[in-house]
Amino acid sequence: MSNPQFSYSHSPHAPEGIMAEHQDLVSPRKRPTQARARRTVDLILEAAAQILARDGEEKLTTNHIAERAGFSIGTLYQYFPNRESILDALIDRERESSDRRIRAALAKIEPGAIAETVREIVRILIGSFARRGRVRKRFAISMTRLAIARGDQTRLDQIAGLIIGAWRDASARAGRDLDDSEVYVLTRAVLGTLRATVLEDSPRLKTRAFEDALVRLILGFLRSPDAPR
Amino acid sequence: MSNPQFSYSHSPHAPEGIMAEHQDLVSPRKRPTQARARRTVDLILEAAAQILARDGEEKLTTNHIAERAGFSIGTLYQYFPNRESILDALIDRERESSDRRIRAALAKIEPGAIAETVREIVRILIGSFARRGRVRKRFAISMTRLAIARGDQTRLDQIAGLIIGAWRDASARAGRDLDDSEVYVLTRAVLGTLRATVLEDSPRLKTRAFEDALVRLILGFLRSPDAPR
Amino acid sequence: MSNPQFSYSHSPHAPEGIMAEHQDLVSPRKRPTQARARRTVDLILEAAAQILARDGEEKLTTNHIAERAGFSIGTLYQYFPNRESILDALIDRERESSDRRIRAALAKIEPGAIAETVREIVRILIGSFARRGRVRKRFAISMTRLAIARGDQTRLDQIAGLIIGAWRDASARAGRDLDDSEVYVLTRAVLGTLRATVLEDSPRLKTRAFEDALVRLILGFLRSPDAPR
Amino acid sequence: MSNPQFSYSHSPHAPEGIMAEHQDLVSPRKRPTQARARRTVDLILEAAAQILARDGEEKLTTNHIAERAGFSIGTLYQYFPNRESILDALIDRERESSDRRIRAALAKIEPGAIAETVREIVRILIGSFARRGRVRKRFAISMTRLAIARGDQTRLDQIAGLIIGAWRDASARAGRDLDDSEVYVLTRAVLGTLRATVLEDSPRLKTRAFEDALVRLILGFLRSPDAPR
DNA sequence: GATGAATGAGCCTTCATTCAT
DNA sequence: AATGAATGAAGGCTCATTCAT
Numbered sequence: 006m007s008n009p010q011f012s013y014s015h016s017p018h019a020p021e022g023i024m025a026e027h028q029d030l031v032s033p034r035k036r037p038t039q040a041r042a043r044r045t046v047d048l049i050l051e052a053a054a055q056i057l058a059r060d061g062e063e064k065l066t067t068n069h070i071a072e073r074a075g076f077s078i079g080t081l082y083q084y085f086p087n088r089e090s091i092l093d094a095l096i097d098r099e100r101e102s103s104d105r106r107i108r109a110a111l112a113k114i115e116p117g118a119i120a121e122t123v124r125e126i127v128r129i130l131i132g133s134f135a136r137r138g139r140v141r142k143r144f145a146i147s148m149t150r151l152a153i154a155r156g157d158q159t160r161l162d163q164i165a166g167l168i169i170g171a172w173r174d175a176s177a178r179a180g181r182d183l184d185d186s187e188v189y190v191l192t193r194a195v196l197g198t199l200r201a202t203v204l205e206d207s208p209r210l211k212t213r214a215f216e217d218a219l220v221r222l223i224l225g226f227l228r229s230p231d232a233p234r
Numbered sequence: 235m236s237n238p239q240f241s242y243s244h245s246p247h248a249p250e251g252i253m254a255e256h257q258d259l260v261s262p263r264k265r266p267t268q269a270r271a272r273r274t275v276d277l278i279l280e281a282a283a284q285i286l287a288r289d290g291e292e293k294l295t296t297n298h299i300a301e302r303a304g305f306s307i308g309t310l311y312q313y314f315p316n317r318e319s320i321l322d323a324l325i326d327r328e329r330e331s332s333d334r335r336i337r338a339a340l341a342k343i344e345p346g347a348i349a350e351t352v353r354e355i356v357r358i359l360i361g362s363f364a365r366r367g368r369v370r371k372r373f374a375i376s377m378t379r380l381a382i383a384r385g386d387q388t389r390l391d392q393i394a395g396l397i398i399g400a401w402r403d404a405s406a407r408a409g410r411d412l413d414d415s416e417v418y419v420l421t422r423a424v425l426g427t428l429r430a431t432v433l434e435d436s437p438r439l440k441t442r443a444f445e446d447a448l449v450r451l452i453l454g455f456l457r458s459p460d461a462p463r
Numbered sequence: 464m465s466n467p468q469f470s471y472s473h474s475p476h477a478p479e480g481i482m483a484e485h486q487d488l489v490s491p492r493k494r495p496t497q498a499r500a501r502r503t504v505d506l507i508l509e510a511a512a513q514i515l516a517r518d519g520e521e522k523l524t525t526n527h528i529a530e531r532a533g534f535s536i537g538t539l540y541q542y543f544p545n546r547e548s549i550l551d552a553l554i555d556r557e558r559e560s561s562d563r564r565i566r567a568a569l570a571k572i573e574p575g576a577i578a579e580t581v582r583e584i585v586r587i588l589i590g591s592f593a594r595r596g597r598v599r600k601r602f603a604i605s606m607t608r609l610a611i612a613r614g615d616q617t618r619l620d621q622i623a624g625l626i627i628g629a630w631r632d633a634s635a636r637a638g639r640d641l642d643d644s645e646v647y648v649l650t651r652a653v654l655g656t657l658r659a660t661v662l663e664d665s666p667r668l669k670t671r672a673f674e675d676a677l678v679r680l681i682l683g684f685l686r687s688p689d690a691p692r
Numbered sequence: 693m694s695n696p697q698f699s700y701s702h703s704p705h706a707p708e709g710i711m712a713e714h715q716d717l718v719s720p721r722k723r724p725t726q727a728r729a730r731r732t733v734d735l736i737l738e739a740a741a742q743i744l745a746r747d748g749e750e751k752l753t754t755n756h757i758a759e760r761a762g763f764s765i766g767t768l769y770q771y772f773p774n775r776e777s778i779l780d781a782l783i784d785r786e787r788e789s790s791d792r793r794i795r796a797a798l799a800k801i802e803p804g805a806i807a808e809t810v811r812e813i814v815r816i817l818i819g820s821f822a823r824r825g826r827v828r829k830r831f832a833i834s835m836t837r838l839a840i841a842r843g844d845q846t847r848l849d850q851i852a853g854l855i856i857g858a859w860r861d862a863s864a865r866a867g868r869d870l871d872d873s874e875v876y877v878l879t880r881a882v883l884g885t886l887r888a889t890v891l892e893d894s895p896r897l898k899t900r901a902f903e904d905a906l907v908r909l910i911l912g913f914l915r916s917p918d919a920p921r
Numbered sequence: 922g923a924t925g926a927a928t929g930a931g932c933c934t935t936c937a938t939t940c941a942t
Numbered sequence: 943a944a945t946g947a948a949t950g951a952a953g954g955c956t957c958a959t960t961c962a963t
Contacts, residue, residue: 042943066936077945078938088937150379186443187450189436190427194451197426198419207418214415221416222423225454270963271926296954306928311955500947525933535949540934608837644901645908647894648885652909655884656877665876672873679874680881683912729922753957764924765959775958 046084046094049074053095058144062151067091092151099148107133120224127195127219134199135210145203183227191226195219275313278303282324287373294376296320325381336362349453356424356448363428364439374432412456420455424448504542507532511553516602523605525549554610565591578682585653585677592657593668603661641685649684653677733771733781736761740782745831749838754778783839794820807911814882814906821886822897832890870914878913882906 052074056065067088071081085091110129114122134145183191198219202210209215281303285294296317300310314320339358343351363374412420427448431439438444510532514523525546529539543549568587572580592603641649656677660668667673739761743752754775758768772778797816801809821832870878885906889897896902 067938068936079940079945079947080943082938083943184443186438186441187447189438190444190447190451193427193430194423197430198422201422201426209415209418212415214413215419218416218419221458222419222451222455225456225458226451227454228458229450229454268925274926295952297952307955308929308957309927312926317954497946503947524931526931536934537936537949537951538947541947546933642901644896644899644905647896648902648905648909651885651888652881655888656880659880659884667873667876670873672871673877676874676877679916680877680909680913683914683916684909685912687908687912687915754959755957766924766926766961767922769959770922 042084045074045076045080049076049081049084049091050095050098053091054144057095057147061143062147065147096148096152100152103133119227120220123223123227124216124220127216127223130195130199131210131216131219134203149200149203187226191223194222194226198222271313274303274305274309278305278310278313278320279323279327282320283373286324286376290372291376291379294321321380325377328377329381332362348456349449352452352456353445353449356445356452359424359428360439360445360448363432378429378433416455420452423451423455427451500542503532503534503538507534507539507542507549508552508556511549512602515553515605519601520605520608523550550609554606557606558610561591577685578678581681581685582674582678585674585681588653588657589668589674589677592661607658607662645684649681652680652684656680729771732763732767736763736768736771736778737782737785740778741831744782744834748830749834752834779838783835786835787839790820806914807907810910810914811903811907814903814910817882817886818897818903818906821890836887836891874913878910881909881913885909 049070053065053070056069056073060069067081068078070091071078074081081091085094107129110132111126114125199210202215278299282294282299285298285302289298296310297307299320300307303310310320314323336358339361340355343354345351428439431444507528511523511528514527514531518527525539526536528549529536532539539549543552565587568590569584572583574580657668660673736757740752740757743756743760747756754768755765757778758765761768768778772781794816797819798813801812801816803809886897889902
């Protein structure tokens with residue numbers, strides 16, 4: 006989370022108690038303690054997401070958001086201290102829902118032949134990116150851009166780490182373990198490919214050939230004879 | 235080049251003689267004919283690059299550019315029809331200088347063992363991105379974002395294609411050739427990794443371990459037994 | 464009315480209840496719902512009218528209007544989507560007040576000898592233009608120019624038509640009726656004369672001789688033996 | 693001429709010698725004494741006229757004019773002290789050519805029956821306005837607007853006066869002569885009608901019915917029994 | 922005589938944010 | 943709690959005009 010002290014996402018996993026006790030100048034004007042308030046925040050975020058999807062980033066103004074959400078601009082500022090915080094909350098919301106989906110899928114993988122496990126993982130990742138594309142291409146792209154601009158690793162990267170871990174366990178490999186740089190390169194390679202495919206809006210994403218190539222990339226890397234020199 | 239008839243980049247490869255005979259009332263802008271004018275254009279682009287590097291994209295306004303360049307806003311608009319065109323010219327300039335460096339380096343590679351060739355290529359690419367990183371991380375990020383937003387594949391992708399080709403020739407491989415999806419994934423993986431490393435401003439970029447891992451990624455992919463399953 | 468769905472003139476004839484249910488992101492601007500807002504719109508229009516009168520068309524900039532009205536430029540744009548719409552509203556306002564006055568006067572004419580009726584009408588028209596002249600010659604000129612530039616027939620033309628109709632009824636003429644071209648020429652002649660007199664700022668406008676000449680023009684035309692030649 | 697001390701029109705009738713001996717701050721930078729200079733001025737005016745006709749008033753900028761004329765902006769300012777003076781010169785040029793045409797046509801009218809004479813005059817006037825429309829509607833409208841904005845009576849009005857005079861002679865009328873107001877109204881009525889027809893871009897202008905109606909307007913006025921009351 | 926690079930006030934418009942009601 | 947009127951810095955851009963070469 007980019008600013009853990011100031012979260013607007015109401016995910017069941019996000020502890021609500023971290024919030025500051027008293028509000029300084031940058032904090033929200035009002036703490037959404039009541040059910041109605043929570044609903045208002047959701048409506049505002051939903052409006053923002055809609056605008057991002059339908060009209061694009063440049064239309065994502067505070068006034069538009071308030072209007073689309075059906076509130077006055079004043080109300081919006083009662084829940085968010087500034088425009089930035091709305092984007093933050095939006096990104097958090099997105100990331101968390103994405104996280105949940107991937108975690109759930111990973112939990113279902115049964116340990117087995119390494120090739121099978123990798124393919125399963127690849128499918129989950131592709132599905133994760135593809136879903137975004139399905140909902141709203143524009144939204145996905147914008148969210149990615151915003152997250153990157155904010156320096157967010159998009160929790161997917163962490164998850165990618167987990168995947169490596171999962172794979173590590175699943176495999177009964179002989180040779181030495183992957184070192185930091187190798188993990189780093191492998192995750193960036195896979196995620197970078199997926200991101201590029203989404204950004205380019207390539208229809209390849211859902212093809213079998215694409216999946217095969219990604220599997221080949223990972224397995225080839227893992228099975229490669231130890232570091233050349 | 236986004237607009238071949240109206241380029242501001244003075245690359246030795248760009249024919250200078252295409253100048254239109256007659257400009258109508260809606261044509262972009264005056265073309266810099268005098269030496270002073272040419273220098274002005276360069277100063278403007280340089281100022282834009284500086285702002286991108288030091289202050290970030292959101293400060294890249296026409297007024298700031300003009301100010302930093304030491305000209306009045308009117309002068310800027312004598313040479314660029316609008317803000318967009320400045321970005322275009324900047325991207326062109328960047329891409330061309332990058333292209334030249336990479337091409338020059340590639341030309342020096344001597345055919346040899348595939349592993350060596352791949353390592354050479356990786357070094358060239360890393361060098362290419364490292365230089366960017368050196369100049370200004372922010373600049374690199376912005377340029378990449380701008381190029382992507384414009385649908386530019388950043389000529390690096392084409393070059394990546396060339397690399398694959400070069401590799402193809404260099405190797406006396408038996409098995410079948412790479413198909414489209416495989417080339418796609420391989421280039422995106424390598425470039426994606428490099429980009430991520432720059433964006434994250436990771437010190438890894440210049441380490442031997444990183445280089446090794448990238449080489450392993452490529453060779454592992456190439457040597458992988460044909461399509462799994 | 465140039466844009467009947469979005470009128471700023473609070474004429475008693477304009478139904479106020481047409482307000483759109485839902486405005487999308489590109490809709491003009493907020494509609495003045497509160498009393499304060501309504502007053503603001505009026506002040507803005509009043510300021511525009513003043514500037515037109517005192518400083519001329521070229522000073523009629525959005526910034527000047529806002530300043531003279533005593534508001535910030537932002538406020539102006541809360542109620543008008545662009546400069547154009549201010550001019551439109553101004554023209555509407557002018558035309559409606561002019562219409563009302565003329566209609567009211569016409570309603571008072573009692574049927575009688577044609578010569579008397581024509582003279583009454585002429586007096587009403589002169590009065591209508593004279594009032595304009597009183598306010599501000601510059602304003603009148605500008606309004607006329609703007610209205611014409613917009614393709615507006617300035618409702619006066621319609622009214623001129625009504626006059627012809629009224630005259631038609633009033634007279635028990637034998638000969639054939641006026642044809643299109645004749646009506647056209649007669650209205651343009653009368654209105655053209657009045658306009659020229661205002662534009663030239665001629666003191667003639669309020670003289671008896673001028674009134675006589677206009678009456679003579681009209682009666683002469685109407686009584687003229689059928690098609691010459 | 694709006695500013696007799698500063699004429700750029702090279703009509704054979706306009707005495708060239710009135711020009712000020714030495715140049716003050718507002719005067720042109722250079723007196724076009726040589727043939728080449730005169731040609732330059734003509735080219736500039738011609739360019740301005742073309743832009744007015746093809747692109748409209750809003751494109752009539754000094755830079756555009758210079759460009760279209762094939763000169764640098766600097767050269768333009770060597771012959772005209774400012775934008776205004778170009779418009780003035782343009783209007784003069786137009787008016788003079790129009791004057792000449794009408795005078796020439798009037799000279800050919802042979803004295804005869806009043807009805808015939810009036811019809812001849814009407815035809816000349818219609819032809820004068822129609823020609824404008826034929827060449828470039830936009831140009832005619834713009835010129836008229838510019839002339840009016842400048843308070844020019846467009847010499848046509850004077851000429852209209854001459855026409856009345858001509859008619860006066862031609863007719864062997866009994867009753868009293870026309871008084872000032874009557875002349876004023878009659879000329880404004882005729883000219884106003886013609887102007888309106890051009891501004892409205894009405895196809896009526898060239899019809900026989902229109903001509904008939906105008907004739908009826910004039911004759912009706914002239915034959916009308918003396919001022920009522 | 923001619924050029925064209927340079928100027929900068931000023932135009933229209935947007936939008937995040939505040940605050941009185 | 944909510945409203946929405948008001949704000950004003952800032953952005954992109956135009957164009958008449960000047961002046962060194």
